[in-house]
Amino acid sequence: MTIIDDIESRSGRKTGEGKVIYRHRIVTRITHWSWAIALFFLLLSGLQIFNAHPQLYIGQQSGFAFDNSVLSMKAMRAADGTVGGYTTVFGHNFDTTGVFGMSGPADNPSYRGFPAWATLPSYQDLSTGRVIHFFFAWLFVAVFLIWLVSSLINGHIRRDILPSVADIKLLPRSIADHLRFRFHRDGRYNGLQKLAYAGILLVVFPLIIATGLTMSPGMNAAWPWLLDIFGGRQTARTIHFLCMALLVVFFLIHIVMVLAAGPLNEMRSIVTGWYRTDAGKKEDHTV
Template sequence: MPTRLAHWAWAVCLFFLLLSGLQIFMARPDLYIGQQSGFSFDNTVLSIGAAFDGDSMRGYTEILGHRFDTTGWLGAIPVNGNLHAKSFPGWMTIPSYRDLATGRVVHFFFAWALVVTLGFWLLSSLVNGHLKRDILPGPNDLRGLGRDITDHARLRLRHGRRYGALQKLSYFVVMLLLMPLMILTGLTMSPGFNAFAPWTLDLFGGRQTARTLHFVVMLLLVAFFVVHVLMVLLAGPVNELRSMVTGWFRIDSAEDGQ
């Protein structure tokens, strides 16, 4: 039960964090490496913007010095038939219009909700053995990882009582590495937290690097979500969703006989 509750709480938190985070990002749609950005040097690794090509506006996304035309998707967005200089379309942000203050309020609320949920899940998983049994990969899991990856690539998906090696490793990376890294890099961007724990700036190589890492972790979590949903659909959405809601799960007949 605690795992299922945390699962749905994470889904809600990450949805609002993603869309409100993109709203905040629009205030400065650039990512840097280092302590600071400046005019006398260029440490930009990503930039989203708009520029005029003659009389027409074009949106662009620049990654490590390579510029791509993203008109209509990023940088220059159609609004009522006309292109406007805007990093993301309205459906990708909360609120859908430019409102940094509201975006920050929503983002911080769900950020702390995520922290509380992660703490609740970690404590309950230590108590009920879920962490050791289902999340931490053991030697047998690592030895069987290659075969499990091959089975997933061939869509040979098993319905068993235990998580497979790839599942364990994926959840371990997301829950115990990416989630804490997302929280810690978010805190590092706060001047108030820097005063309390200045070592975080040294740990991440500066506030701008922490912001870039925060963005990269967000992309990794979105990628995990897409793969997670795809696996649910391929494994049988009725069975998978029923297990997420009720805890009842149909397993393969071969494992029933064990």
Template sequence: MALVRITHWIIVLSVLGLLVTGTGILVSHPRLYWGETGGVGTPSLIDLPIPFIIGPSVWNRPFHFLFAWVLVLTGLTYMVGSFITQHFRKDLLPAKADLRWNRIVGVVSDHLRWKRREADAASTYNVVQRLTYLAVVFGLFPAILWTGLAMSFGVTSVFPILATALGGHQSARTLHFACVVLLLLFVIVHILMLCLAGFWRSVRTMITG
């Protein structure tokens, strides 16, 4: 489906931009806190093993927001289009029979043994892929958006509950970092699965249909 392919690649580029600019912001203060406040001289929750580099946050932050809005608008387009075309129901919603524990364990076992799927089966998502994609679309990405907005004092001055519900601005920053780590793990596993199915063939399919 053209909509899925187009939005997929725009999301890929925007996530890549967010990761690059987000790293630039993080290295300006690679410490994570819990609560409302935190800074140099106060106890930190996690000290990331990277050095302080003062400066990158200044020029990375505007681009980070730009990529974030591209991701949000593209994601909304994808979700609305997927509901209209029934992409979620046809391609992502698992069948009731597939939700049996032994079926899920079997799929995970095949992946762990690096077992290549048959051509017909590889053209559709298995139950683990469907559940994972649904979790990312309806769980992880909204969590990243929420925690990202909760770090903005401008946004929370109007909607303070975004930050207070998470425990404060610094808590939101820590949770935002945790969500991004989960997203990175998803991307790594996703790429490994593409390699198992045939990387270039899968990429070509996502470009040409």
């Protein structure tokens, strides 16, 4: 019995009922944790870069002569004369004092888009943020290419990421099961999981990489067609930001699902590769 098996037994889980299968290959586990580390630093350093100009636009250009802003976070003076943080979305102002636009102690507020605790470094330092961001961005790209090539070779994408016709037909049931936190631990991804992973791995990841390259002047010179695809550097920046927001939402839902499905078993599978199925589940499945 492993240490985790012993913990499961003491916590009331019946470890003798299910079958232990090898669920995750080593490439899956390494790329998973590499992405987790890279995305952590990319998020915090990306918010540091965003704070240098906490405003998003649609189009090629930005500035006072253009009315193409879709989001901004800044400090503004209210009608009563007080200054607060406001987030403007498509022309609608929301008071976000203490979080966005203005944060920190009342006697020494900080006027910035995202608060200090959400950026890396915590103080305003664009150059350091860019160095950190670019380093982990290239690490992220390298890991993605390794995952993509290996997954095409071993059939992981076809078998475990792209939903089949049967998965689509069972999608309503999968959604209902997840809403009721009812999980079928057979080592396989259901249709809802496949759609989520396919959306992140095959849509959001490539999109965040492509928009990141589009914001680079060097890439604009080498591949000017990137600007045409995304409708300008400012639009690419906005899409890049939205992709980041989607990844944050996915991460939060992912953590909730891991906790609900059995964190010890789920963590063991992504660390060691071994996963315990429910009683009666006999199909081995390697992801």
